[in-house]
Amino acid sequence: MRGWNAATFGDTMPDYDLQDWAVATDEAEATEFLAAYAKDGCALELGVGTGRVAIPLARQGVRTTGIEGSQAMAGQLERKLSGDEVRVVVGDFADVAVEGPFDLVYCVFNTFLLLLTQEEQVRCFRRVAEVLAPGGVFVLQLSAPQAYLLTDRQSMHTLSVGMDRMVMLAATHDPVLQRVDRQQVVMTEAGNRLYPLAYRYVWPSELDLMGELAGLPLSCRWGGWQSERFTGSGFHVSVYQKPTG
Incomplete structure (x- = not known):
């Protein structure tokens, strides 16, 4: 990232x-x-x-x-x-x-x-x-480390769903570097916000x-x-x- x-x-x-x-x-x-x-x-x-x-x-x-x-x-x-x-x-x-x-x-x-x-x-x-x-x-x-990281190079997960808000998590994974780059996407009627995160497990x-x-x-x-x-x-x-x- x-x-x-x-x-x-x-x-x-x-x-x-x-x-x-x-x-x-x-x-x-x-x-x-x-x-x-x-x-x-x-x-x-x-x-x-x-x-x-x-x-x-x-x-x-x-x-x-x-x-x-x-x-x-x-x-x-x-x-x-x-x-x-x-x-x-x-x-x-x-x-x-x-x-x-x-x-x-x-x-x-x-x-x-x-x-x-x-x-x-x-x-x-x-x-x-x-x-x-x-x-x-x-x-x-x-x-x-989570099991899905061992096989998936990319993933999409739903963190929460509400009447006026949904939070999604999109990630890519490099197994050689043990690194994950992801975006936490908060979607509301007023618009979307991105919260980036990178980490090495x-x-x-x-x-x-x-x-x-x-x-x-x-x-x-x-x-x-x-x-x-x-x-x-x-x-x-x-x-x-x-x-x-």
Whole structure:
């Protein structure tokens, strides 16, 4: 998808929190899980967006920083803050261009997949390892690759249908690069809107190798924030820990 960069997703979502088809609703469970790892320390969110998880985590007493690629999306977050409970840094989160150490670094709801090459994803792991405190953890919430991606080079899906709105998803797939380019098309009587998205999917085993290369071995993997068993499909929550030695 020509023209895509680290800021594109946020720049095309000026009303992100209002898009019920795009926003997850698991922030309470995520916050409880993450706070248990952060304890009374510092946390860093990669791709913080509008602060859906960072704000409640900060309000539990965790000193929280967020990196966001889009100035427009960061602005949506900052307008929701009542003070300085979340420090916002605008930049490409592959670079993790902030000073540590952090007890917790996390990236939720497939945001890690917005890094479109294996090199960027590996670089992100290595930079996370550099800013983590000894014993600190890197938590990733990702969905396992979907079965249809293994065979289809292109696809069309209906996300929702209502009396006054329909949301469609059109995608093309490059299995060599493990890359998907897609448009989420919102159709209403007033007209259509396009929400582009590009991502590189990652197999859990590939993710674990990235962790090993960065010095962050896998500690545990769950099927969700409530420590459900991971069955190989749907979302997984993977925890990578920096050795204390």
